[in-house]
Amino acid sequence: MVDILLAKQSRTPNAPEYAETLPGHLELVLRVARTLLAKRGAAVLDMLGLDAKRWQRVLEQAVLSAAALHDLGKANSQFQRLVRGHRLTQAYRHEVLTLVILHQQPALDAWLFSSIPPIARALALRAVAGHHLRFSPDRSLQPQPSGQLTLHLLLDHPDTQAALRCAGAMLSLPEPPRLNATELSLTDDQARPLADWLHKALAGAWEDQDARRCAGAVLALLVAADICASAVIRHGLDPAQWAEETLTYCLSGEDLARVVAHRLKGQPLRPFQEQVASTPSRLTLVTAGCGTGKTIAAYCWAARQAAGRRLFFCYPTTGTATEGFTTYALPDFAESSALVHSRAVYDLMELRESDEQPTAFEQAWSGLTTWGARLSVVTVDTVLGLFQHTRTGLTSFPALAGAAFVFDEVHLYDDRLFRTLLRFLADCRNAPVLLMTASLPPNRRTALEQLACQLREPLTVIPGPAEFETLPRYLVQHVDSQTAIATVEEALCANRRVLWIANTVERAMSLARVAAERGWPVELYHSRYRYRDRLERHRVIMNAFRPDTNRGPVLAVTTQVCEVSLDISADLLVTELAPPPALIQRLGRLNRWALPGTDVAPAPALVLLPPNAAPYRPEELAEGQRWLEAIIGRPLSQQDLREAYEQLASSSPLHPATDVVWLDRMLDSTPQALREPGTTIDVLREEDLPNVKHRADAVGYAIPMLLGPVSRELARWRRCFGIPVAPTGSIDYDTTWGAQWSRSTGGE
Missing domain, CATH: 1.10.3210 (Hypothetical protein af1432)
Structure with a gap:
């Protein structure tokens, strides 16, 4: 013994x-x-x-x-x-x-x-x-x-x-x-x-x-x-x-007022922002497009609803979470804020502009960082993951209890994630919640209204400011590829900034190479980079589209990653046909900075038919086609886009999730997926392993790759910090063009 x-x-x-x-x-x-x-x-x-x-x-x-x-x-x-x-x-x-x-x-x-x-x-x-x-x-x-x-x-x-x-x-x-x-x-x-x-x-x-x-x-x-x-x-x-000691911290209204003042720079609140700030309801839904100032409105709401509490600001993607943290949390809450998502350990190192590794809490127990944070900027997975038994969600629970919550970009949630959001609202029934979205299908809005009715409390719905929502920003046209190429060339010659969005990484890479061969000033941006290189590509694109720069013409070729991660305004948009929510997001990158009362004409958006439906389902593209037919050929506002979509979107009933591990499974505690399954998996290249010494390094060198070509052999690969390691030579990689499976691996 x-x-x-x-x-x-x-x-x-x-x-x-x-x-x-x-x-x-x-x-x-x-x-x-x-x-x-x-x-x-x-x-x-x-x-x-x-x-x-x-x-x-x-x-x-x-x-x-x-x-x-x-x-x-x-x-x-x-x-x-x-x-x-x-x-x-x-x-x-x-x-x-x-x-x-x-x-x-x-x-x-x-x-x-x-x-x-x-x-x-x-x-x-x-x-x-x-x-x-x-x-x-x-x-x-x-x-x-x-x-x-x-x-x-x-x-x-x-x-x-x-x-x-x-x-x-x-x-x-x-x-x-x-x-x-x-x-x-x-x-x-x-x-x-x-x-x-x-x-x-x-x-x-x-x-x-x-x-x-x-x-x-x-x-x-x-x-x-x-x-x-x-x-x-x-x-x-x-x-x-x-x-x-850590669980003592909470916010005051003055704390959040500083965030608002920092962003307003002496300008007064818009009436729309004042309306959001003064809502008395526990549940509030804001439906407003880009450029309306809804993030500032959210912090105004929090100054009232989160006083004496913590605040969790929840984004749908790691990129938007880091951007929100950098812009709003870091300047005023550097010592009492937390950034929590799957890539946060690397982003924190970048934000600190140091090679110093994040703390052990940040690397291995990120949920604990929320205990001492008055403001936590997170992906929605941190909060809703509680319901499907993610370790970070459960570890964060002492901080989640008694907090106020902002859920941004709700329109980007898939049905599984949205149904879990409904369940959160149903069971966390005394938590102040602000939901923000550019558009919302009727069945989702109905689900929120029915839930509020069941809870016997009001749901306050606040639309975006009419002067922004009704401003004609876009002129959408169906064109063929030759017309698109000619229009792009003309725009570049006129010193314009052009955004071209393909539905797949492969087509984006091919298009960017063709543009480079033509001598166009092209920049490529998609998801299939090492994360450290993706951040650099993101910076390049953002700098090229900065409104105060005189850099000259640029063509940014991207994929769906631009739909939420790029806060830019193009003069011309070319996009492949996609589902209506994706197209609405893409159009949000066109003529974005147009303001009411200024003489800004609607900007052109050209829509191409892709060679196949991937990565969408054919019926999703068919819905996109019907939506286009309803709006094409006339100046369009954000309100026009939303109303056309709401007339087409599914009216099938949507109910709160009924099989969440946390509350529905009596004995089985194994975590379940919070989102609908994807088609990619993060991998490390064996060639990069000499540079991977810490968990943050592994995040920085990881590449999201299509799972299909290696699904049979993946189980045999070794792992580094839990990430599969692709054998030497299996990935063709370039810091500008990105990654592809080599032909010997199955090609792409």
Whole structure:
């Protein structure tokens, strides 16, 4: 038997730090959990619409019991060998063994749970099972081949008893029962009865929607406490004290007023912005096109709705999140803001203009960075990911509780993401929320209105300023490729700035090469670059289109990435036919800076038929064609584009998601996709590995590539920081043109 039970790997396993031992880790998690309940418990109940008189004690009892118990299953012979560096497969994960111990030791169950109501016990058991987000009743309760016939539960170990005594002291429980060592046979399914045992414990509670929301809160708080205790201690800080200090921060109206003043530069608010700022409703929908000042309006709204809270500003893409962070958060909240998305570790390094690596929190535990941030600028995945069990979403939960939320560019959400947004609005029923969009299909607006009706509260809808929304900006025409080329050449000769958008990277690359051969001043921009090079291409395009530059003519050839990531204004737009929402976004890059009262004529937009529908479905392009037929041949405003789309868009009912892991799945805790599946995967080139020393480097050198050509061989590739490494020679790459699979790999 080992002398010391470890909960974490240690450089000195025979003389570990106390926090690395099983008693030490359980004590830390329990202390952090107690802090989270003290600091955020009331906010959690309020956000989820749970009556404190009924649910406060249940929440506290369930979270503390789960924290005291969650890693007890690590007191087993296989885990103790694994944590000491032995290579082996565990027959059961430790959270399953925690439940096995409880199931087989009724005295322990009674000691921990007899003084609390059954519902608190049930929610604690669910949290223990799911706190590593890997529990599935169909898979987790079957022993995995480990090369052993038995497994020893080290229940008589002094450290096991010490952990229980510590928990008992912190929870005001009597002396824990003495437990005996147990040998668990791995030749039969001794864990299989847990499924019925857990189901029986939870079945009654699961009929109550309030109980489900409380169950979600218990699990999220346990995950957050566990991660905080594990991560913060590595930096020599006391996790509970750190949590207490960071979770104190919140915004004031004056804080956000500074952001607005910084952007207005002495100009007064527009009436539209004042209307958004003064809305009294918890739920507000703003439908306004580009250039209307709706982001400033959002911060004006937050100055009223987020005072005394935190603010989460949610964008649909990493690029727009970083741009929003750079423009609005960084100047006024440099020390109390967070940028959270999948590429943030690299963007933060770039913003700091330093080779200094981001902090360990920023690299590995980004959800913790939101705890100390008054303003968090994130991709929507951070917030809505809570509902599908992303680790970042669950870790952020203590900061999400009691916050206000802005969801920008809602029209870019796919149906799965939008349905999860509806579920967020339904279950986080006391959180102030501002939704912003350029256009919204009737079925989505109807879904929001119906949800507000079900919640018995108003949905305030604020349109964009009429003088901007009705300004004629565009003149759309259907043309062939020869006409498009001739028009582009004429525009370039006239010192104009031209944006040409292709639907696929391959066609964009081909078009840019043809333009270069003609001697045109062309710049290429798409998604298939190393991320560090993509940022440089983005800077090149932005500089070429800056309104205050006299650089001269330019042709930017891009793909769909321009639809939200490029804040530019072209004089001429050429685009392949696409679905109406995509075309509306593309047109938003044309004549963007036109202002009411100025003598600016509508700018031309030329639409080409692509050779095939990819990456869209044929029916989506057919809808785009019908939309064009309704608007073509006359000067058009943003309002014209939106109204034409609303007349064509689907009226099929849209309802909140009904299968979110956080609140709907009783036992299965494995994360599910938040968005509809894509066709690309991030990879690293083997040629770049000498430059990849840290996680931020891996992000900077990663390239999003089409999955199809390598789908069969991908599983055999090694990984670096979790990213697949493409073998040498499999990707043809150029910093200007981007990446393609080589012909030997399957070509593109």
